[in-house]
Amino acid sequence: MQTVLFDQMMLHFRDEGPRDGRVVMFGNSLGTDLRVWDLLLPLLPQGLRIVRFDKPGHGLSDCPEAPYAMDELVRDAENLAEHLGLKDITFVGLSIGGLIGQGFAAKRPDLVKALVLMDTAAQIGTNDMWNTRVNAVRKGGIESLADPILERWFAPTYRNGQPAQMAAWRNMLTRTPAEGYIGCCQAIAAADLTESTRALTLPVMAMAGDQDGSTPPALVQATAELCNAAFHIIEDAGHLPCVEQPEVVAKLITEFLEATA
Numbered sequence: 260m261q262t263v264l265f266d267q268m269m270l271h272f273r274d275e276g277p278r279d280g281r282v283v284m285f286g287n288s289l290g291t292d293l294r295v296w297d298l299l300l301p302l303l304p305q306g307l308r309i310v311r312f313d314k315p316g317h318g319l320s321d322c323p324e325a326p327y328a329m330d331e332l333v334r335d336a337e338n339l340a341e342h343l344g345l346k347d348i349t350f351v352g353l354s355i356g357g358l359i360g361q362g363f364a365a366k367r368p369d370l371v372k373a374l375v376l377m378d379t380a381a382q383i384g385t386n387d388m389w390n391t392r393v394n395a396v397r398k399g400g401i402e403s404l405a406d407p408i409l410e411r412w413f414a415p416t417y418r419n420g421q422p423a424q425m426a427a428w429r430n431m432l433t434r435t436p437a438e439g440y441i442g443c444c445q446a447i448a449a450a451d452l453t454e455s456t457r458a459l460t461l462p463v464m465a466m467a468g469d470q471d472g473s474t475p476p477a478l479v480q481a482t483a484e485l486c487n488a489a490f491h492i493i494e495d496a497g498h499l500p501c502v503e504q505p506e507v508v509a510k511l512i513t514e515f516l517e518a519t520a
């Protein structure tokens with residue numbers, strides 16, 4: 260088990276692959292932990308150094324009291340990169356992980372050399388939407404929202420065809436500590452990275468599942484246009500195309516890595 264303490268908070272991470280391999284760092288989404296990348300990673304080229312981590316309140320990382328702020332989540336990624344001595348990072352961020360990636364790339368252009376934005380945007384949702392969600396979780400727990408969340412995460416083909424997998428994703432979501440989930444909702448609610456993302460000059464590629472109900476393709480495309488990113492739609496996928504269409508996502512990331520070598 261790989262862990263590190265930053266300001267008394269334990270961050271759980273995995274650092275795999277050759278030390279001198281090209282560094283690809285992954286940031287996962289709200290209500291998922293670093294296992295969200297499990298199907299994708301074996302399909303990526305050999306020889307990469309793959310670093311993934313559980314953001315606070317998710318997976319095995321500590322769960323500080325809410326609220327969290329986006330710049331704190333960005334600082335965790337930055338601290339981990341410095342702790343591991345990572346350089347020339349390609350950051351792949353899914354949803355809130357993509358907000359973290361945008362913030363990290365803007366803050367540390369000396370560390371981040373390329374960015375993949377997966378089902379994410381410079382600003383996700385509205386304050387009202389996130390307040391409603393936070394209040395609902397405080398009242399009824401994540402379980403009370405699990406059905407509509409899973410409908411946004413997965414397209415019907417996967418939802419109806421993979422009952423055992425769906426049960427596992429539901430468990431991952433509902434076993435997320437409410438405090439950690441709420442803390443991250445509040446960080447997303449307060450984050451508008453439009454101006455810093457517009458100012459990015461590094462290579463960026465963006466993608467979105469065609470049936471993403473959380474960050475719909477038009478929203479992701481608008482952020483792609485802000486930072487001159489290539490934009491791809493993944494057919495038959497919801498909010499987590501790395502789970503539903505790992506081969507398609509792996510091919511896009513592999514081509515992007517080659518183009519930005």
Ligand SMILES: O=C(O)CCC(=O)CC(=O)O
Nearest residue numbers: 288289354355408411473
């Ligand atoms: O997935 C994220 O990180 C935030 C976007 C969201 O609202 C996800 C969901 O629908 O639960």
